[in-house]
Amino acid sequence: MNLTLHVWRQAGPDAPGKMVIYEATGVSPEMSFLEMLDVVNEGLTERGEVPIAFDHDCREGICGSCSLMINGVAHGPMRGTATCQLHMRSFKDGDTIYIEPWRARAFRVIKDLAVDRSPLDRIIQAGGFITAPTGSAQDANNILVAKESVDDAMDAAACIGCGACVAACPNASASLFTAAKITHLGLLPQGQSERYRRALKMVQQMELEEFGSCTLHGECQEACPKEISIDTITRMNRDFLRASLLGTRP
Amino acid sequence: MGRLGSFYGSMVGKKVVMGVTGLIGIAYLILHVLGNLLVFRGPTAINSYAHFLKSTGELLWTVRIILIVAVILHVVAAVQLTQQNRAARPIGYTRREPQVATIASRTMRWGGALLLIFIIFHILHFTTGTIRPAGVFSSEDVYANMVTSFRIWWVALFYVIAMVALGLHLFHGAWSSVRSIGVSPKSPQPFHRTVSLLLAVLVWAGFTSIPVAVFVGLVR
Ligand code: HEM
Ligand code: FES
Numbered sequence: 001m002n003l004t005l006h007v008w009r010q011a012g013p014d015a016p017g018k019m020v021i022y023e024a025t026g027v028s029p030e031m032s033f034l035e036m037l038d039v040v041n042e043g044l045t046e047r048g049e050v051p052i053a054f055d056h057d058c059r060e061g062i063c064g065s066c067s068l069m070i071n072g073v074a075h076g077p078m079r080g081t082a083t084c085q086l087h088m089r090s091f092k093d094g095d096t097i098y099i100e101p102w103r104a105r106a107f108r109v110i111k112d113l114a115v116d117r118s119p120l121d122r123i124i125q126a127g128g129f130i131t132a133p134t135g136s137a138q139d140a141n142n143i144l145v146a147k148e149s150v151d152d153a154m155d156a157a158a159c160i161g162c163g164a165c166v167a168a169c170p171n172a173s174a175s176l177f178t179a180a181k182i183t184h185l186g187l188l189p190q191g192q193s194e195r196y197r198r199a200l201k202m203v204q205q206m207e208l209e210e211f212g213s214c215t216l217h218g219e220c221q222e223a224c225p226k227e228i229s230i231d232t233i234t235r236m237n238r239d240f241l242r243a244s245l246l247g248t249r250p
Numbered sequence: 251m252g253r254l255g256s257f258y259g260s261m262v263g264k265k266v267v268m269g270v271t272g273l274i275g276i277a278y279l280i281l282h283v284l285g286n287l288l289v290f291r292g293p294t295a296i297n298s299y300a301h302f303l304k305s306t307g308e309l310l311w312t313v314r315i316i317l318i319v320a321v322i323l324h325v326v327a328a329v330q331l332t333q334q335n336r337a338a339r340p341i342g343y344t345r346r347e348p349q350v351a352t353i354a355s356r357t358m359r360w361g362g363a364l365l366l367i368f369i370i371f372h373i374l375h376f377t378t379g380t381i382r383p384a385g386v387f388s389s390e391d392v393y394a395n396m397v398t399s400f401r402i403w404w405v406a407l408f409y410v411i412a413m414v415a416l417g418l419h420l421f422h423g424a425w426s427s428v429r430s431i432g433v434s435p436k437s438p439q440p441f442h443r444t445v446s447l448l449l450a451v452l453v454w455a456g457f458t459s460i461p462v463a464v465f466v467g468l469v470r
Binding site: 006008065069071072073098100103104106114152168169170172173196201203207209210212213214215216217218219221222223229230231233234235236237238239241242243244 | 253256257260262263264265266289291299331335337338339340341342343344346347348349350351352355356358365422426428429430431432433434436440441454
């Protein structure tokens, strides 16, 4: 199949950028979206042009490196799928595809479609960990955890930190990302001792990084390749409110 | 910064304030729409109800002050959050396709601004009698105030339009507020919002019925 691509090109963080049109020819439906870009880049390289920069690593939907706003939808048209797992069979011959980087004040464009997502790392550094010494591996059932808590904690832990929630949010809020980690650790016994401090510190860091606030449009849940629920945001708000009422110190 | 300062200083804190003040507004609106519907039982019913409210004196003023403070906090937080949210994405997308955002969620800001204008107009119109579209006003005869005003097309239309904004605001707000303040139970289908749909439709229909009924001559 043949496609017309409108791709954001920007030489560097401070360089001006613009949408550039490319024709992608001979694309097969079995290709992944990133393979399609690889082919386009080969063509560019052969013509002596600078290939399109985009982030990727595992290409199997687990590392969270790939990004891309595809036709106005974070990670493209397939629900619960990262860009690397999106295949060209989701498009038709002759389609026009807009490809843009994640847009947020907090996510600086490094080059073309690659953005700096280190603000998310700093949110994790602010509280997305436990300090209880866990020692060497214990017997699996030493600490009993309710089935429901395990299920919800593991659903939240599925976050791969790709930043699609920020990209899809009309307010560029990182609430779903932050809430997923607060929920994951806050539901497990090992995460209890810092539960309220964690909520305060992670929310604080999220705001220092100049992400927006949650208006509950729900776009983040739709965009999330791991389909993490906005219920985690309710839980983050609850923990933050409790921490404030309890007078927890950050 | 004190505890309260750092709470309100955070966007999550501001949203809690919006949620709580919004819920206060919703609770009031439910009572308000039920009271107003007395207009369909004739002048005596609604006028004596209005008289009863005014006879409560201090209680009436307590409620009024709570509502005024709630609206001010709600609006101030809305403006601050909107500014922060706009700043969070200085460069937008060439193409963006919202997936699940509703008309309601996307009109909270403009709809809210219209509601603010409406609230001010409404108080000057029916409470203080400062604005008199029909040229007459009586603080004793609420029924007559409604009937004379809503015969005027632009007054009826303004109320009808404002109530559309209110219905949309409530459809999103009733659902989102309980999440903002962290009290909503978890749900396998967070986007199912039967309760807020019901609430929004009933409040909208209740309020809208009055100017419409007067304008078409059902209530005279
Ligand atoms: C009739 C009176 C009003 C009621 C009952 C009401 C109710 C609500 C409720 C329940 C919410 C949801 C809050 C949350 O998600 O935590 C909300 C949100 C909102 N309201 Fe109102 N509201 C009223 C008037 C206004 C006015 C006058 C404005 C105007 C400036 C306004 C602007 C907003 C905005 C912008 C939001 C979205 C805030 C966000 O999510 O960031 N509202 N309102
Ligand atoms: S490249 Fe690793 S998740 Fe897509």
